[in-house]
Amino acid sequence: MEITKIRCKVCSSLKEGIILDHYNLKICLTCFPEFFKKRINDTIKKFNMFKFSDTVLIGISGGKDSVSLTKALKDLGYTVKALHINMEIDENSEKTENFVKHFCETEKIELKIIKLQQLFPLPLYKLSRIAKKPLCAVCGTIRRYIMNKEAKEEVIVTGHTLDDEVSFIIKNLIFWNDDLLCRINPVLIEKEGLSRKAKPLCLTTEKETAAFCRILGINYIDTPCTYKSEVYNVFKDITTKLNKNFPGSIIGFYKGYLKRIKKIYPENREIHLLQKCKECGYLTSSDTCSICRLKGKLLEYKDG
Numbered sequence: 001m002e003i004t005k006i007r008c009k010v011c012s013s014l015k016e017g018i019i020l021d022h023y024n025l026k027i028c029l030t031c032f033p034e035f036f037k038k039r040i041n042d043t044i045k046k047f048n049m050f051k052f053s054d055t056v057l058i059g060i061s062g063g064k065d066s067v068s069l070t071k072a073l074k075d076l077g078y079t080v081k082a083l084h085i086n087m088e089i090d091e092n093s094e095k096t097e098n099f100v101k102h103f104c105e106t107e108k109i110e111l112k113i114i115k116l117q118q119l120f121p122l123p124l125y126k127l128s129r130i131a132k133k134p135l136c137a138v139c140g141t142i143r144r145y146i147m148n149k150e151a152k153e154e155v156i157v158t159g160h161t162l163d164d165e166v167s168f169i170i171k172n173l174i175f176w177n178d179d180l181l182c183r184i185n186p187v188l189i190e191k192e193g194l195s196r197k198a199k200p201l202c203l204t205t206e207k208e209t210a211a212f213c214r215i216l217g218i219n220y221i222d223t224p225c226t227y228k229s230e231v232y233n234v235f236k237d238i239t240t241k242l243n244k245n246f247p248g249s250i251i252g253f254y255k256g257y258l259k260r261i262k263k264i265y266p267e268n269r270e271i272h273l274l275q276k277c278k279e280c281g282y283l284t285s286s287d288t289c290s291i292c293r294l295k296g297k298l299l300e301y302k303d304g
Ligand SMILES: [Zn+2]
Pocket: 008, 009, 010, 011, 012, 013, 027, 028, 029, 030, 031, 032
């Protein structure tokens, strides 16, 4: 984030600020945090994500996106609870957990921590081998499962940014993953067994979440997960380059995709795809959910 002398478009004063090319906006350091929060609140309302009276359960990883979102939602007056899932990958996992604890204490946010071992007795890399699936995929499945199990009346909120959403769409377009492309939505309505889910940062870039943290002096964990797949990195880079070379392009692409999705996928295929897991009741596309299947494989693994 580059700080320069600018004429602020909001308060008109000439002072230190940042340039957000994708909005064609010059904004001072004093006005930016309010702009950032207002943008999130506008996004929540635009997509009817949740009501002011709802309690949100935010998945907090300790990175700039979930940290800035937690802070913004709390400042906006929403009732926020946080959930941190420690996947116990390496020594950084412990460091991150401690950081999240400290952040939530400072911000007076109720925090629940769940460790992988509470669900599985083996480390993630072994689970990935047993499941015969990439580590990132297993990690994501377990995280989503825990979030869904932990949310009772709460709306699940995640720190997915515009950059995340766009790289996800581009990736799935390239590989034509229709089952995923038809489901893209910044808010998923609750249905039996699954809570409502929302992504209030879907129109906000990572450049902004970083700026928000830096301007307010909020620390965050900046070490990317060592297991991030090459595929993830490739599409994230493409998205970053698009936004840099064609400011505003990714936000236009994302909004355009949401506008066209019903034409591209006229029937909501998701409804037909999901049913209740016969073991645990979690909604799944087959008769047993992937977590229960993994637990089953684990028993065989121990026996053999
Ligand atoms: Zn200003």
